[in-house]
Amino acid sequence: MSVIAAFYGGKSILITGATGFMGKVLMEKLLRTSPDLKVIYILVRPKAGQSLQQRVSQMMNCKLFEKAKEICPNIFEKIRPIYSDLTKPDLGISKEDLEELLTHTNIIFHCAATVRFDDPLRHALQLNVIATQQLLFMASQMLKLEVFIHFSTAYSNCNLKHIDEVIYPCSVEPKKLIDSVEWLDDSIIEEITPKLIENRPNTYTYTKALGEMVVYQERGNLNIAIIRPSIVGASWQEPFPGWVDNLNGPNGLIIAAGKGFLHSLKATPKAVADVVPVDLVINLTLAVGWHTAVHRPKSILIYHCTSGSLNPCLWTDLGFQVLATFEKAPLEKAFRRPNADFTTNNFSTYLWNTISHMAPAVMYDFYLRLTGRKPRMAKLMNRMLKTISMLDYFINRSWEWSSRNTEMLMSQLSNEDQKLFDFDVRHLNWLEYTENYCLGIKKYLLKEDMAGIPAAKRHLRMLRNIHYLFNTVLFLIIWRFFIARSQMARNVWYFVVSLCYKFLSYFRASSTFRH
Numbered sequence: 001m002s003v004i005a006a007f008y009g010g011k012s013i014l015i016t017g018a019t020g021f022m023g024k025v026l027m028e029k030l031l032r033t034s035p036d037l038k039v040i041y042i043l044v045r046p047k048a049g050q051s052l053q054q055r056v057s058q059m060m061n062c063k064l065f066e067k068a069k070e071i072c073p074n075i076f077e078k079i080r081p082i083y084s085d086l087t088k089p090d091l092g093i094s095k096e097d098l099e100e101l102l103t104h105t106n107i108i109f110h111c112a113a114t115v116r117f118d119d120p121l122r123h124a125l126q127l128n129v130i131a132t133q134q135l136l137f138m139a140s141q142m143l144k145l146e147v148f149i150h151f152s153t154a155y156s157n158c159n160l161k162h163i164d165e166v167i168y169p170c171s172v173e174p175k176k177l178i179d180s181v182e183w184l185d186d187s188i189i190e191e192i193t194p195k196l197i198e199n200r201p202n203t204y205t206y207t208k209a210l211g212e213m214v215v216y217q218e219r220g221n222l223n224i225a226i227i228r229p230s231i232v233g234a235s236w237q238e239p240f241p242g243w244v245d246n247l248n249g250p251n252g253l254i255i256a257a258g259k260g261f262l263h264s265l266k267a268t269p270k271a272v273a274d275v276v277p278v279d280l281v282i283n284l285t286l287a288v289g290w291h292t293a294v295h296r297p298k299s300i301l302i303y304h305c306t307s308g309s310l311n312p313c314l315w316t317d318l319g320f321q322v323l324a325t326f327e328k329a330p331l332e333k334a335f336r337r338p339n340a341d342f343t344t345n346n347f348s349t350y351l352w353n354t355i356s357h358m359a360p361a362v363m364y365d366f367y368l369r370l371t372g373r374k375p376r377m378a379k380l381m382n383r384m385l386k387t388i389s390m391l392d393y394f395i396n397r398s399w400e401w402s403s404r405n406t407e408m409l410m411s412q413l414s415n416e417d418q419k420l421f422d423f424d425v426r427h428l429n430w431l432e433y434t435e436n437y438c439l440g441i442k443k444y445l446l447k448e449d450m451a452g453i454p455a456a457k458r459h460l461r462m463l464r465n466i467h468y469l470f471n472t473v474l475f476l477i478i479w480r481f482f483i484a485r486s487q488m489a490r491n492v493w494y495f496v497v498s499l500c501y502k503f504l505s506y507f508r509a510s511s512t513f514r515h
């Protein structure tokens with residue numbers, strides 16, 4: 001019997017961010033491995049015209065939960081959605097719901113956050129810091145709480161090169177900052193943001209670091225652990241390989257490469273793609289929850305969940321594996337043939353952005369205009385370039401994260417738990433993982449049917465022919481307007497042609513001689 005699975009049996013568990021990428025996988029694994037858990041309270045806000053119940057039923061009816069439903073048939077009874085908006089006072093939770101949570105909750109997993117890199121500081125602070133503060137306050141009043149697990153990111157201290165399993169202080173006290181933004185004007189906050197975040201690339205990493213400080217300062221008697229994953233990618237094995245449902249992290253750029261939008265990307269040749277599969281992160285999280293509750297460490301333990309030091313994969317290798325997969329199983333309706341390369345300096349990046357990205361988009365928009373349709377490609381290209389500029393910081397740097405706590409935890413698991421809650425990234429085969437990742441993007445994110453692959457391949461062949469035709473026409477135009485008008489260019493041309501002719505004659509003569 002798995003010790004970890006047994007630990008969650010009979011427990012009342014509160015999850016924030018359960019409708020998000022990691023929250024869903026966390027909930028699925030809990031329901032599948034501990035179907036005898038008492039209840040999972042999930043804090044949800046209504047969204048896109050859907051009520052809480054509609055959102056939850058839609059989520060539970062997605063393919064991710066199919067296996068869990070077989071194992072736990074009364075799955076809907078185990079989930080108790082609670083209205084909450086984390087940006088509201090008291091997290092927007094009603095008195096009755098709060099009462100229930102305070103009386104019954106045994107375990108908290110705090111996943112909710114804004115993960116956008118371009119969020120204004122005020123909003124990022126509201127979700128990643130103030131909501132954490134409020135949740136800690138709520139947790140401190142819970143009668144039966146055993147453990148509080150806080151999700152941070154391995155990049156919360158990305159201003160450092162080597163990152164230890166400790167909480168690093170930020171230069172401004174979170175409380176002082178929270179007080180200040182209450183009365184400061186948005187325009188002033190925007191002005192001081194670059195000074196506050198110092199050498200971090202965005203408000204996300206900065207507010208996640210502040211969030212950790214708040215956890216440390218307001219921990220009181222709570223039994224807390226922090227998980228710091230790096231870039232969370234599609235599932236590796238569970239509940240099936242390749243599950244992914246959002247455009248975050250590398251996903252958007254993988255699609256852009258598969259659809260033929262992305263043709264070049266600046267990536268330092270040795271920069272490591274520190275991607276970790278979502279199921280691996282969740283396995284670690286559940287193991288940490290069990291360990292922290294049972295062993296009650298004296299201080300807050302931080303667990304890095306990264307791949308670079310134990311099983312590194314470079315961005316360039318990952319990129320080529322992505323292209324190889326889309327060669328075998330192309331995405332439908334590609335704009336151009338998938339064929340991306342990596343550049344290393346700003347000049348070549350600028351050049352290829354102009355030639356390979358903007359020029360084809362502008363030409364295609366011209367064609368759309370000619371055929372009476374609305375141009376849209378340049379807008380899409382600009383959006384992709386904006387995304388690349390936001391991710392550039394992470395694609396062109398590498399970090400070292402120490403992993404003593406994660407290794408310590410691994411050594412404390414029983415053989416059965418090491419298999420059921422495997423978080424040893426050394427077991428990951430990158431080739432196989434990347435292939436499943438791309439196929440998962442095709443099937444679960446883009447909802448493309450695998451039966452459409454032959455048609456997609458035909459489309460790519462057509463694009464290849466258009467490409468050859470375009471190059472030939474371009475060559476003829478260059479010949480007509482430049483070479484044919486200059487005597488010197490003509491001489492060079494005749495020289496090249498006669499050289500080719502001589503070579504061919506020599507080759508033919510020597511092969512006849514051999515026979």
Ligand SMILES: CCCCCCCCCCCCCCCC(=O)SCCNC(=O)CCNC(=O)[C@H](O)C(C)(C)COP(=O)(O)OP(=O)(O)OC[C@H]1O[C@@H](n2cnc3c(N)ncnc32)[C@H](O)[C@@H]1OP(=O)(O)O
Nearest residue numbers: 115116117118231246247248249250253257319387390394
């Ligand atoms: C050759 C290959 C190489 C590959 C090589 C890759 C290298 C890749 C390095 C990554 C490195 C990351 C390092 C992260 C470190 C952390 O782990 S942080 C946690 C993860 N967080 C993130 O990744 C967030 C990053 N993204 C962002 O902040 C924002 O997307 C950006 C980059 C600012 C762009 O914002 P934006 O232009 O406003 O676009 P966005 O809001 O994302 O959505 C665009 C459209 O897609 C739609 N959309 C969004 N999600 C969906 C969906 N699931 N389905 C359908 N439509 C959707 C939106 O509705 C929107 O449509 P409209 O409403 O405009 O019509």
Ligand SMILES: NC(=O)C1=CN([C@@H]2O[C@H](COP(=O)(O)OP(=O)(O)OC[C@H]3O[C@@H](n4cnc5c(N)ncnc54)[C@H](OP(=O)(O)O)[C@@H]3O)[C@@H](O)[C@H]2O)C=CC1
Nearest residue numbers: 017018019020021022085086087111112113151153229232
């Ligand atoms: N994904 C990654 O690569 C990484 C993620 N992390 C961390 O892991 C955690 C989970 O990330 P991930 O699942 O990817 O993020 P998602 O963006 O997929 O999910 C965020 C969740 O937070 C909820 N949320 C956001 N705003 C509010 C609000 N105002 N009120 C209530 N709920 C809200 C969202 O709800 P709704 O559905 O209503 O929007 C959603 O459930 C985060 O703490 C993140 O910082 C760390 C490292 C990497």
